Amino acid sequence: MKATILYGPGDIRYEGVNDPKIIHPTDAIIKLSATCICGSDLWPYRGLQPNEGPAHMGHEYCGVVVEVGSAVRTIRPGQFVVGSFCLSDNTCPHCKFGFQSSCEQREFMSGAQAPYARVALADGTLVATKELPGSDLIPHLLATSDVLGTGWYAADAADVKEGSTVAVVGDGAVGLMGVLATKEMGAERIIAMSRHKMRQDLAREFGATDIVVERGAEGIARVRELTRGVGADSVLECVGTQEAMSQALECARPGGTIGYVGVPHGVTFDGQALFFAQRRMLGGPAPVRRFLPDLMDRVLNGRIQPGKVFDLTLPIDQVAEGYKAMDQRRAIKTLLTV
Structure with a gap:
């Protein structure tokens, strides 16, 4: 063959x-x-x-x-x-x-x-x-x-519940499946971070309530604005880069949870920053x-x-x-x- x-x-x-x-x-x-x-x-x-x-x-x-x-x-x-x-x-x-x-x-x-x-x-x-x-x-x-199983695990690891506010970092296939998963789990507000029209449209079809096109500090600020300064209860990190992980951490509220399924490439953490951030993290191969x-x-x-x-x-x-x-x-x- x-x-x-x-x-x-x-x-x-x-x-x-x-x-x-x-x-x-x-x-x-x-x-x-x-x-x-x-x-x-x-x-x-x-x-x-x-x-x-x-x-x-x-x-x-x-x-x-x-x-x-x-x-x-x-x-x-x-x-x-x-x-x-x-x-x-x-x-x-x-x-x-x-x-x-x-x-x-x-x-x-x-x-x-x-x-x-x-x-x-x-x-x-x-x-x-x-x-x-x-x-x-x-x-x-x-x-x-x-792809669906991985997006589902991102939502599960992020402790998405009925009525949750969720941010999804990454508009690739896994991120889009994460949007679908959070919708199925009963999330009330689903913020998809995407710059691409076709992916934005699919995210909305899968259940996204808001689209954030900004990245970095501007993207974090926009998520904070949408959540009245609180941050998201759950954040799905579906990319694996340093920028995506940093954005995910900063978009989560204190006591919030990050589910990360993007295979890490060059990702490092600041231990002291994590200590004072008070965020939960769970991820890995789904x-x-x-x-x-x-x-x-x-x-x-x-x-x-x-x-x-x-x-x-x-x-x-x-x-x-x-x-x-x-x-x-x-x-x-x-x-x-x-």
Whole structure:
């Protein structure tokens, strides 16, 4: 088969590789129904993250199981499944505590930008639907695999509650999913920080009540103005840069909570400033597996349509154009048809 390989900054290719095989008895092989490009894939694509040799790309996936290892018990061929980018056994102490992304056997998914993929720890990682979904649901179910699950975790980590005032830092796909998540959790005021009209419109569709176009000190001042000088109860940091983290901290009220899911690049903290700020912080790689059953049910019941975040759809053999479009901010998130 062919698969997406990153050779170096800007050098993404769709080329022949060996078909995936069962390696461990806990593995499964799935036939992808669709896959996509993640914002985090752009870090190595841009040369901002080390990449040792050719890397098989892709960690967001859904599809039909075609083969399982001898130790797999709950997943069977023919089922439609969605899985997390963090592969987990879902039985260790960390998994049972709801942090499958810190599983004692954790692996990170790769190689999903391809027609077929191997999923390790299949029983703990994959969640099956009762029946095969229609093609119209595939983009929405695919979104639950990472981008929605990550945005949802940002809101959960930020302790969003009924009636909360929330600020979302970052208007990429994860930030937009954070807006959707906070709306679903009952936030009363949702402030999306965005400079881009198309992203602003989507944020409003997902539930944003206010848009702040300013950044830095001006953006912080605007959030304070909207909250009558108090600050937000909850802030979602969905970028990973120093500017975004600083903005998130300053937008939160004393006693407020920051949920941070942007992979940090060059982020540092001033211990004394944190001490006197009196803000809570929780974040990291999202334990998507904790949320998957609920998120999939919301999609299947027609309650949410997170797949609207995909604003560019390409056949997988045009994956290089998908990376380029996202790198140049011509697309929020690219869906790849298989």
